Amino acid sequence: MHKTPALALAAVFALSAGAAMARDDMKPAKAEMEKCYGVAKAGQNDCKAGAGTSCAGTSKVDYQGDAWKKVAKGTCTSIKTPNGTGSLTPKA
Amino acid sequence: MQSALSQFQDAFVAALAERTAAPLAAWLPDGEAEPAGLSVYRNTIAKGCIDALAANFPTVASLVGDDWFRAAAALFARDNPPAGAALLAYGEGFADWLARFPPADDLPYLPAMARLDRMWTTALFAPEAEPLAAEAFALAPDVLAAARPRLHPSLAFAWFDRGLPGLWLAARAPEPGEMTLVDDPQGVLVVRPEDTVRSRQLDLAGFAFLDAIARDGASLGQAITAAAEADPAADLAALFAALIADGVFSGLAPGDPA
Numbered sequence: 001m002h003k004t005p006a007l008a009l010a011a012v013f014a015l016s017a018g019a020a021m022a023r024d025d026m027k028p029a030k031a032e033m034e035k036c037y038g039v040a041k042a043g044q045n046d047c048k049a050g051a052g053t054s055c056a057g058t059s060k061v062d063y064q065g066d067a068w069k070k071v072a073k074g075t076c077t078s079i080k081t082p083n084g085t086g087s088l089t090p091k092a
Numbered sequence: 093m094q095s096a097l098s099q100f101q102d103a104f105v106a107a108l109a110e111r112t113a114a115p116l117a118a119w120l121p122d123g124e125a126e127p128a129g130l131s132v133y134r135n136t137i138a139k140g141c142i143d144a145l146a147a148n149f150p151t152v153a154s155l156v157g158d159d160w161f162r163a164a165a166a167l168f169a170r171d172n173p174p175a176g177a178a179l180l181a182y183g184e185g186f187a188d189w190l191a192r193f194p195p196a197d198d199l200p201y202l203p204a205m206a207r208l209d210r211m212w213t214t215a216l217f218a219p220e221a222e223p224l225a226a227e228a229f230a231l232a233p234d235v236l237a238a239a240r241p242r243l244h245p246s247l248a249f250a251w252f253d254r255g256l257p258g259l260w261l262a263a264r265a266p267e268p269g270e271m272t273l274v275d276d277p278q279g280v281l282v283v284r285p286e287d288t289v290r291s292r293q294l295d296l297a298g299f300a301f302l303d304a305i306a307r308d309g310a311s312l313g314q315a316i317t318a319a320a321e322a323d324p325a326a327d328l329a330a331l332f333a334a335l336i337a338d339g340v341f342s343g344l345a346p347g348d349p350a
Contacts, residue, residue, distance in 0.1 A: 011316040011328055012237040018332025019229035019236065025337055 108134050109173065141169035144179035149186060149209040151263045152202060164193060181217055183210065201273055204256040205263070208280065211248045212291065215284045218246035223285035223339030235346070237313030241305055242343030246284040249306075251299050253277050258293060285339025297326035298335070311347045 094102075106115035111134070113126045120127065145165040146153050153161040168189050174182050187206035196202045221244055229236060250257075255273055257280035262271045279294030281302070294302070300322035304310035310318065316328055335341070 008313070008317050011320045012233055012313050014320075014328030015229075015236050015312055015316050015332055016233045017329035019226065019231075019336065021329055021333035022226035022229065022336035025226075025333060 108137065137173075138166055138169055140179060141174060141182065142166055144174075144182040145169065145186065148181070148183045148213050149206055151205045151209050151260055152186075152190070154263055154268070155202065155205060156199065160195075164190070164195070167193075181213060183213075186210070201254075201256055201259060204252060205260055207250075208257065208260040208282075211250070211280075211282045212289055215246040215248055215282045215289050218284060221245050221342040224336070224341040224344060226336050228341075228344055229336060237316075238311050238347035240309060240311050240345045240347045241315075241341045242345065243302070243305060244283055244285060244340050244342040246289075247281070247302075247340050248283070249279060249281045249294055249299060249302050251277065251279045251294075251296075251303075256280075261291060261293065264291075281338065281340070283338055283340050290338065292338070295323065295326065295331075297323040297328070298331050301331065301335070302340070 100119060103115040103119070107113050107130060113120065113130055116130075142162050142165040145168065146161060149161075156164070168183075168186055172185055172189065183206075187203045187210060190196050190206050191203040223244055224241075231239065255276055255278045257278045259271055259273045260280070262268055277296070279296065279299040280291060281294045281298070282289060282291045284290070297319040301315045301319040304315040304318040308314070312332075316332065319326060319328060319331060
């Protein structure tokens, strides 16, 4: 920032202007979701299906207890599966 | 001393990979040199690899068509067997391999399409991190300029000397319209701030901004200056606002005021 002070100054103010713009642009709050364990069909889980796996679509059985799917907030524990309802924490 | 089971398993893998039952000779009944069943195993492995490549390189597959892709993928998989049982990220060397694959010579854009598909997959499996909200940047101008941002772990960006990112983005659209490859250089940004991978074109100023941070650990002030130098006509405020909205920042460390 030593080379061209005028440019640098303008650039720095652009940062503040950009930050303000980003705050104004913030989209209306998106629907709140929660991670729900034990409700996803095999291969249809969202990210993470237990230790050693990393991401979406990796659960091997229907309703795997340590695989989660994002569902609308507040609905998780009312989702009924053949293995009982969904859970906000991993199931055994 | 290897157990009898692991000896058998090693021989079995060798028999599949080398396409001959010779390594298994000691276990085969007399007179059965090449059991037909082995080709079922070979085929299952090949199909798994091809399916994984088709899933991991959807843009390449859509551009060359199913037959061409599956034939090429079969050749790649034979020379580059997966290193692990999970095929989630299989195909690390596929872009480089395509660049040396003679039938792809008249499709010079194809290796870049594979590289961009790979960037997308890598972003999908990157560690999770909370992107910084716009409020985190509500600082005094000099404090903001001195701060050193941390880039989101899933962020990848690249610069191409032709319009390959535009072609890739057009080909990935849910209903691809007209696809053109322009000669102008273009950049691309891929990031997964939450559950969904996002990608968009990046202009020269935006690329210079991110490159200064990723390569030199630049402060925001240094990075925005690099952007202004790369393209004096760039709208710097809009550039910064767009990157915040993209979720490319996951942290902000206070720096020494300049």
